[in-house]
Amino acid sequence: MTKAQEKKLNDFFVHDFNKINNLENQALRRIGARNLSVKEIHVLEAVSEQAQRGQNTMSAIAESLSIQTSTLSTSVRTLVRKGYLTRQNGVQDRRQVYITLTEKGEAANRAHSQFHAQMVHSAAAQFSDEEIELLTQMLEQLDRFFAEMLELGEGRGNASDDTDTSAVL
Secondary structure (H helix, E strand, C coil): CCHHHHHHHHHHHHHHHHHHHHHHHHHHHHCCCCCCCHHHHHHHHHHHHHHHCCCCEHHHHHHHHCCCHHHHHHHHHHHHHCCCEEEEECCCCCCCEEEEECHHHHHHHHHHHHHHHHHHHHHHCCCCHHHHHHHHHHHHHHHHHHHHHHHHHHHCCCCCCCCCCCCCC
């Protein structure tokens, strides 16, 4: 890889992620969910996805977000207080905690899903079918790469450790 290619790739990871984040914040304001952060809307999305699978427990939701259950607990507490989520202990196993969207949470998640669909369709319109196929293949490779990096980080304990990723790179 040339230095120019390396710079472009790094700029994409840093700047385009921030651009998407900013677009999501704008979309939240437009739908009237000014009291939600992007992180919180992604928690709602994960709750919805896990509920569709019948796996809307704290541990399953945390795993789907690649975060610790204690981190999720903080977000869930806030989202319950804001009226977007409810939490219930399991009937057969009281240690299990089930999280569900309220009507307010479902409305915010629907609006967020619509934003993502519109963003994907608008971005895809910039490319030919062949380019989209190539792009999706490359994104799948990147997804596997980042998943592997996360696994290596988790395998050494804490994600904040100075994990040596040179083996992956």
